[in-house]
Amino acid sequence: MRDRHPALIDHIRAAHPYGPTQLAALDRLQDEAVGAPMQPLDAAPDSAAWAAWGANYFGKPWSQAPFLWAESYFYRRLLDAVDFFTQGPWYWIDLFAHLKTAELRDPTLEPELAALEHILDLPPQKRTEVLLLASLWGNRADLGFRIGVEAAVGNHQDAAGLIADDTAPVLSLLHTGPQPIAVIADNAGRELLADLILIDHLLDQHGGTTIELHVKPAPYYVSDATTADVTACLRRLADTPGASAAIAGHLRAAMQDGRLALRTHWFYCAPFSFHRAPADLTQMWEPAALVLLKGDLNYRRLVGDCGWAPTAPFQEAAGYYPAPVVALRTLKSEVVVGIDAKTVQDLEDHDPAWRTNGSRGTVQFLARRM
Numbered sequence: 001m002r003d004r005h006p007a008l009i010d011h012i013r014a015a016h017p018y019g020p021t022q023l024a025a026l027d028r029l030q031d032e033a034v035g036a037p038m039q040p041l042d043a044a045p046d047s048a049a050w051a052a053w054g055a056n057y058f059g060k061p062w063s064q065a066p067f068l069w070a071e072s073y074f075y076r077r078l079l080d081a082v083d084f085f086t087q088g089p090w091y092w093i094d095l096f097a098h099l100k101t102a103e104l105r106d107p108t109l110e111p112e113l114a115a116l117e118h119i120l121d122l123p124p125q126k127r128t129e130v131l132l133l134a135s136l137w138g139n140r141a142d143l144g145f146r147i148g149v150e151a152a153v154g155n156h157q158d159a160a161g162l163i164a165d166d167t168a169p170v171l172s173l174l175h176t177g178p179q180p181i182a183v184i185a186d187n188a189g190r191e192l193l194a195d196l197i198l199i200d201h202l203l204d205q206h207g208g209t210t211i212e213l214h215v216k217p218a219p220y221y222v223s224d225a226t227t228a229d230v231t232a233c234l235r236r237l238a239d240t241p242g243a244s245a246a247i248a249g250h251l252r253a254a255m256q257d258g259r260l261a262l263r264t265h266w267f268y269c270a271p272f273s274f275h276r277a278p279a280d281l282t283q284m285w286e287p288a289a290l291v292l293l294k295g296d297l298n299y300r301r302l303v304g305d306c307g308w309a310p311t312a313p314f315q316e317a318a319g320y321y322p323a324p325v326v327a328l329r330t331l332k333s334e335v336v337v338g339i340d341a342k343t344v345q346d347l348e349d350h351d352p353a354w355r356t357n358g359s360r361g362t363v364q365f366l367a368r369r370m
């Protein structure tokens with residue numbers, strides 16, 4: 001937070017032609033980010049909620065609030081500073097849109113999308129595995145994580161990088177037949193493209209499958225996916241002729257006939273773990289035969305952003321979750337569970353930053369509670 005948040009404010013200032021009001025608000029937030037006491041939200045529809053959530057933290061340094069709480073509040077304050085929710089010229093202008101767009105315009109994407117033809121040649125079960133892992137490693141493409149830090153992302157996109165691997169039970173569940181699935185998205189851009197390609201395959205594999213894709217209700221953690229980002233990704237897929245464009249067409253058709261539906265909920269931008277999810281959100285998760293939970297932040301929310309021993313069982317940390325769940329995550333923050341003791345020791349010996357450098361991944365699965 002000390003390094004990343006000031007760097008992000010500088011970046012946002014430079015990227016947009018804001019006027020004196022927004023610049024002054026960004027300056028105030030910058031002062032807070034480097035040590036001034038945390039201030040409450042200005043008048044906004046959700047300021048009463050934040051006033052209650054933050055009663056113990058306002059007036060104190062940001063470092064005294066829990067990390068998840070403080071990060072979430074920082075992104076809410078950024079939206080406030082740039083008048084995102086204020087009627088006027090900056091209303092609902094995504095301050096991170098240029099970063100997400102740049103990722104979709106990256107010329108290296110074109111050959112990757114063109115190579116999709118080869119994936120379609122794989123037998124269906126192998127294709128599920130390849131696309132599931134592509135969706136996992138897509139989580140490395142995280143813009144918030146890169147801003148302000150040098151992520152030592154090594155070349156671990158292989159079996160050695162996967163330090164907990166429940167792929168087998170997930171694949172057998174996915175191959176049982178048509179079922180309702182939920183995907184709780186993380187980042188836009190490359191990661192969301194990989195998620196959409198997986199979604200297309202799952203819909204195609206068993207007619208009758210339905211998928212709900214959950215996105216953030218507003219810009220968050222720089223690159224988190226919103227509805228606008230799903231639209232942008234569908235356009236990007238459609239721009240590359242062949243398999244990629246065909247996938248875009250299938251997904252649009254699935255949205256039109258209701259097999260694929262977008263969902264969102266205010267709680268996805270709230271500063272809490274999923275233990276506190278409100279009933280109308282848990283009711284969206286419960287019918288799913290499998291929830292694919294993407295990314296580092298959703299993982300922190302699933303297990304609780306706290307000091308678990310890395311060897312603590314995944315079941316102990318996530319057993320409360322109301323549906324079968326697979327967490328597909330690359331490690332960018334300290335919280336992790338379900339890693340065997342020998343692997344932890346090896347990682348500590350050979351790569352002490354393994355929990356935060358984004359180079360390791362986990363596929364962790366929990367079946368439905370009995």
Ligand SMILES: O=P(O)(O)OC[C@@]1(O)O[C@H](CO)[C@@H](O)[C@@H]1O
Nearest residue numbers: 142145186295296297298332333
């Ligand atoms: O949820 P994502 O996009 O995978 O990662 C988000 C995230 O890793 O960015 C920061 C980097 O440490 C963390 O605070 C946060 O968990």
